[in-house]
Amino acid sequence: MSQISLTFPDGNIRHFDAGVTPAQVAQAIAPSLAKAAISAMVDGQHWDLQWPIHSDARISINTMKDDVPALELIRHDLAHIMARAVQEIWPDVKVTIGPVRDYGWFYDFDRAEPFTPDDLGQIEAKMKQIINARDPVRTEIWSRADALAYYEQRGEPYKVELVHKIPEDQDLRMYWHGDWQDLCRGPHFQHTGQVPADAFKLTHVAGAYWLGDSTRPMLQRIYGVAFKNRDDLKAHMTMLEEAAKRDHRKLGREMNLFHMQEEAPGQVFWHPNGWTIYTTLQDYMRRQQRRDGYVEVNTPQVVNRKLWEASGHWENYRENMFIVEVDEEGAREKVVNALKPMNCPCHVQIFNVGLKSYRDLPIRMAEFGSCARYEPSGALHGIMRVRGFTQDDAHIFCTLDQVESESKKFIEFLAKIYSDLGFDKWRVKLSTRPEKRVGSDEIWDKMEAALANACMAAGYPYELFPGEGAFYAPKLEFVLTDAIGRDWQCGTLQLDPNLPERLDASYIGEDGAKHRPFMLHRACLGSFERFIGILIENHAGKLPFWLAPRQVVVASIVSDADPFVEEVVTALTLAGVRAEADMRNEKINYKVREHSVGKVPVILAIGMKEVEERTVSVRRLGETRTETMTLDAIVAELSAAALPPDLR
Numbered sequence: 034m035s036q037i038s039l040t041f042p043d044g045n046i047r048h049f050d051a052g053v054t055p056a057q058v059a060q061a062i063a064p065s066l067a068k069a070a071i072s073a074m075v076d077g078q079h080w081d082l083q084w085p086i087h088s089d090a091r092i093s094i095n096t097m098k099d100d101v102p103a104l105e106l107i108r109h110d111l112a113h114i115m116a117r118a119v120q121e122i123w124p125d126v127k128v129t130i131g132p133v134r135d136y137g138w139f140y141d142f143d144r145a146e147p148f149t150p151d152d153l154g155q156i157e158a159k160m161k162q163i164i165n166a167r168d169p170v171r172t173e174i175w176s177r178a179d180a181l182a183y184y185e186q187r188g189e190p191y192k193v194e195l196v197h198k199i200p201e202d203q204d205l206r207m208y209w210h211g212d213w214q215d216l217c218r219g220p221h222f223q224h225t226g227q228v229p230a231d232a233f234k235l236t237h238v239a240g241a242y243w244l245g246d247s248t249r250p251m252l253q254r255i256y257g258v259a260f261k262n263r264d265d266l267k268a269h270m271t272m273l274e275e276a277a278k279r280d281h282r283k284l285g286r287e288m289n290l291f292h293m294q295e296e297a298p299g300q301v302f303w304h305p306n307g308w309t310i311y312t313t314l315q316d317y318m319r320r321q322q323r324r325d326g327y328v329e330v331n332t333p334q335v336v337n338r339k340l341w342e343a344s345g346h347w348e349n350y351r352e353n354m355f356i357v358e359v360d361e362e363g364a365r366e367k368v369v370n371a372l373k374p375m376n377c378p379c380h381v382q383i384f385n386v387g388l389k390s391y392r393d394l395p396i397r398m399a400e401f402g403s404c405a406r407y408e409p410s411g412a413l414h415g416i417m418r419v420r421g422f423t424q425d426d427a428h429i430f431c432t433l434d435q436v437e438s439e440s441k442k443f444i445e446f447l448a449k450i451y452s453d454l455g456f457d458k459w460r461v462k463l464s465t466r467p468e469k470r471v472g473s474d475e476i477w478d479k480m481e482a483a484l485a486n487a488c489m490a491a492g493y494p495y496e497l498f499p500g501e502g503a504f505y506a507p508k509l510e511f512v513l514t515d516a517i518g519r520d521w522q523c524g525t526l527q528l529d530p531n532l533p534e535r536l537d538a539s540y541i542g543e544d545g546a547k548h549r550p551f552m553l554h555r556a557c558l559g560s561f562e563r564f565i566g567i568l569i570e571n572h573a574g575k576l577p578f579w580l581a582p583r584q585v586v587v588a589s590i591v592s593d594a595d596p597f598v599e600e601v602v603t604a605l606t607l608a609g610v611r612a613e614a615d616m617r618n619e620k621i622n623y624k625v626r627e628h629s630v631g632k633v634p635v636i637l638a639i640g641m642k643e644v645e646e647r648t649v650s651v652r653r654l655g656e657t658r659t660e661t662m663t664l665d666a667i668v669a670e671l672s673a674a675a676l677p678p679d680l681r
């Protein structure tokens with residue numbers, strides 16, 4: 034038998050018979066490793082312990098200490114174990130597919146009766162039995178004929194359909210968890226007992242069409258989450274509860290910020306409170322942009338398809354565009370326009386007016402650009418995922434040599450803004466050249482180096498995502514972590530030599546000849562709508578004072594205090610604080626409760642004692658104690674707190 038050499042992470046090379054499995058390799062190193070092993074990495078590929086290795090390779094053995102493969106296997110094995118449990122309890126249920134997803138997995142079943150919460154409990158208990166049985170996991174390659182015969186005989190029409198979908202030249206791999214079998218690419222654990230029995234939970238059931246096709250049967254999708262240990266599961270469940278409490282749709286109602294309605298799906302009706310947050314944030318962003326050398330522009334909403342054809346959107350993005358047809362006078366056929374889904378092509382139109390010289394570059398052109406994109410109704414989510422939104426968009430026109438310094442400048446700009454808005458944890462992702470791309474390797478080297486150097490120079494090391502860039506250039510993405518540990522991608526910096534080319538943008542270089550500028554598409558917040566949703570959830574509605582839409586309510590305890598209440602409101606308003614009076618004939622506790630639900634950060638209660646002493650009784654949101662302050666002192670304190678962080 035021929036020999037192969039396997040290289041270990043420490044550089045050691047060992048020789049084995051070709052066809053050796055990682056399980057045997059682990060055994061050869063140490064029986065304890067063989068026992069702890071869960072899978073292997075073979076030349077960077079996640080490899081089942083049972084799969085043979087036929088040629089020289091780099092190898093490492095994974096154990097539960099290796100988070101990424103461990104979590105993938107836990108979730109993937111649980112999908113199989115759940116399907117087995119369901120069929121053991123209800124043998125008539127048909128199985129389909131069950132992939133791993135964020136934090137867990139789901140599996141789609143065809144069953145006439147809906148799964149109830151009690152059913153989920155029963156399935157969980159059965160899953161634990163299967164785990165505790167430590168049933169071996171086996172795998173085999175089957176012929177198509179055998180697989181079809183097996184599934185037809187067992188009455189599994191969905192599996193038969195799946196087998197037919199797999200290309201003729203591909204192996205069909207089968208996996209057994211005990212006696213239960215599923216068609217699967219793997220890899221999997223050695224035995225069911227490697228799944229932690231106390232670190233998973235079935236969370237909910239939802240309907241899902243077979244293959245996502247609304248003309249096919251509606252299936253029941255059971256979702257589960259799983260982790261390496263009970264503490265991680267507990268932390269996740271707490272996070273979900275916390276997320277539900279912070280849901281911006283719920284807080285949006287309680288704080289009277291906005292609403293949505295059927296006649297305008299995915300578009301926001303901003304109420305005065307919500308619009309106050311929006312404009313406060315926009316004013317802040319506008320000041321930052323001015324300071325950083327941006328010019329602000331505004332471009333049309335309804336734009337002829339010719340421009341979208343030239344920009345490439347008509348070809349590549351049309352299904353996401355709202356089309357507007359108009360009977361233009363004198364035109365023989367309808368004129369076809371689209372609502373702008375992006376601002377970039379319009380910004381190039383502004384750049385293209387008048388001759389530009391290298392001395393004009395860089396041009397940083399910003400727009401609070403309102404865009405419309407068609408999103409399927411199922412994808413819409415409050416104000417976080419919408420059809421109508423406004424980006425804090427800008428395009429920087431520059432030379433390739435300026436890309437690095439402009440990128441660095443933008444990263445510093447964004448860092449200050451995130452910090453001002455209360456997000457101190459964020460990271461940068463650098464996506465580099467994909468397999469299918471345009472442009473020479475030399476240009477790609479320069480573009481990638483420019484973005485990478487910019488991150489390092491700004492002091493923010495990047496995570497590398499090889500192959501994830503656009504077909505024309507690399508990009509940076511900025512991911513925020515919120516107060517309950519969720520990640521939100523908000524900022525982007527996309528380098529682009531392509532659109533200036535398509536829309537014929539040029540400048541006169543130092544050499545007197547015409548050159549193409551590069552464009553940097555960049556956004557910091559992403560869209561105002563989504564970012565405000567993130568802000569609301571991050572702060573659980575208790576926004577920083579300067580962003581709080583209703584900053585102070587001055588509440589009377591007795592009606593004789595009303596004139597002083599009005600005086601206090603006026604003093605605060607003149608000092609730049611958003612203050613309102615509550616002189617309703619209600620008990621003070623009732624008023625405090627109501628405004629606390631509305632997340633008003635400060636309530637000033639005024640009775641006759643306060644009137645006589647010209648003081649206020651201060652109650653801050655989330656605190657039960659009150660303190661007495663003089664009118665002058667509270668006005669001074671709150672007017673300072675009302676200043677946006679950049680104006681302090």
Ligand SMILES: [Zn+2]
Nearest residue numbers: 109217218219
């Ligand atoms: Zn599988």
Ligand SMILES: [Zn+2]
Nearest residue numbers: 375376377554
């Ligand atoms: Zn753009």
